[in-house]
Amino acid sequence: MSEEDLVIDVRGLNKHFGDKHVVRDLALQVRRGEIFGFLGPNGSGKTTSIRMLCGLLTPDSGAGQCLGLDVLQDSSAIKRQVGYMTQRFSLWEDLTIRENLDFVGRMFGMADRRQAVDNTLRELGLLERQQQLAGTLSGGWKQRLALASCLLHRPRLLLLDEPTAGVDPKARRDFWEEIHRLSAAGITVLVSTHYMDEAERCHRLAYIADGELLASGTASEVVAAQQLFTWRITGPLLQGLAERLGQLPGVELVASFGTALHVSGQDSTLLQHSLSQALAGSELAMQQLEPSLEDAFIHLMHYRRRQPGATP
Ligand SMILES: Nc1ncnc2c1ncn2[C@@H]1O[C@H](COP(=O)(O)OP(=O)(O)OP(=O)(O)O)[C@@H](O)[C@H]1O
Numbered sequence: 001m002s003e004e005d006l007v008i009d010v011r012g013l014n015k016h017f018g019d020k021h022v023v024r025d026l027a028l029q030v031r032r033g034e035i036f037g038f039l040g041p042n043g044s045g046k047t048t049s050i051r052m053l054c055g056l057l058t059p060d061s062g063a064g065q066c067l068g069l070d071v072l073q074d075s076s077a078i079k080r081q082v083g084y085m086t087q088r089f090s091l092w093e094d095l096t097i098r099e100n101l102d103f104v105g106r107m108f109g110m111a112d113r114r115q116a117v118d119n120t121l122r123e124l125g126l127l128e129r130q131q132q133l134a135g136t137l138s139g140g141w142k143q144r145l146a147l148a149s150c151l152l153h154r155p156r157l158l159l160l161d162e163p164t165a166g167v168d169p170k171a172r173r174d175f176w177e178e179i180h181r182l183s184a185a186g187i188t189v190l191v192s193t194h195y196m197d198e199a200e201r202c203h204r205l206a207y208i209a210d211g212e213l214l215a216s217g218t219a220s221e222v223v224a225a226q227q228l229f230t231w232r233i234t235g236p237l238l239q240g241l242a243e244r245l246g247q248l249p250g251v252e253l254v255a256s257f258g259t260a261l262h263v264s265g266q267d268s269t270l271l272q273h274s275l276s277q278a279l280a281g282s283e284l285a286m287q288q289l290e291p292s293l294e295d296a297f298i299h300l301m302h303y304r305r306r307q308p309g310a311t312p
């Protein structure tokens with residue numbers, strides 16, 4: 001891959017807040033036009049990493065480039081060239097959709113502001129609602145306006161921090177169609193999310209826990225790298241069953257999925273043997289599954305917690 005194809009290419013990024021090491025030796029490469037997902041538990045360092053990439057936060061150490069600009073030296077230029085949708089974005093609720101965009105255009109000092117607002121309204125399907133006050137929009141439309149605001153200055157890189165948190169499935173789906181449309185137009189998107197279905201819509205993704213990047217690749221590469229075997233247990237699930245299964249040799253994690261339990265481990269033979277013995281004579285059934293991305297992430301989190309020095 002040539003360097004020009006990489007819109008983000010950083011390594012060894014570290015950030016401390018006080019004595020807390022929040023991002024550890026982060027290395028990340030994102031290709032042009034790619035939709036790259038950023039996943040990890042609350043407090044794992046996603047927002048902090050995004051803020052270092054867009055020039056809002058200076059890394060304590062590390063090196064690399066974003067949009068061909070140096071992440072340590074050129075932070076002001078990076079800030080102007082990326083579109084950043086913050087995790088708790090705010091709109092001017094007393095202004096209309098059009099006025100909100102116009103205001104953003106003024107802040108960027110855009111000479112062709114009117115044209116840019118017209119184009120953005122049209123491209124994001126906001127023309128009909130342009131006179132509506134932002135404060136009266138539903139969550140999904142607010143999200144769309146927030147996206148429009150960070151697209152107005154035509155950035156080549158979008159950093160979206162949990163852009164769909166709290167909006168309904170239809171609005172989330174529409175939002176993702178939009179992201180794919182932008183990606184097809186050559187815009188690179190780094191997007192953090194807690195939703196598994198969204199993770200699967202990304203071209204590639206990374207999983208971060210306690211500030212450390214534990215896995216990256218396509219969804220199927222990330223799942224395969226865990227070398228995990230998963231069984232689904234169904235039947236009259238008894239209280240305490242999950243805990244009992246969790247104690248068995250070969251069982252590394254047990255997770256409830258609706259009316260079933262997913263039981264996973266890396267030693268296939270031992271796992272199958274333990275489960276067969278435990279379920280013998282019961283009304284419970286076991287069936288092997290392809291591990292899902294969620295299984296892989298839960299495994300990664302547990303794995304991380306078992307490491308010496310890991311925060312529990
Ligand atoms: N400005 C700050 N000052 C001190 N600590 C901070 C600051 N910003 C973040 N932190 C801490 O850094 C850690 C990582 O936070 P960050 O917001 O990057 O996590 P996150 O992965 O985005 O979490 P979430 O999924 O909840 O958004 C947390 O422990 C958080 O409390």
Ligand SMILES: [Mg+2]
Nearest residue numbers: 046047048087
């Ligand atoms: Mg965050």
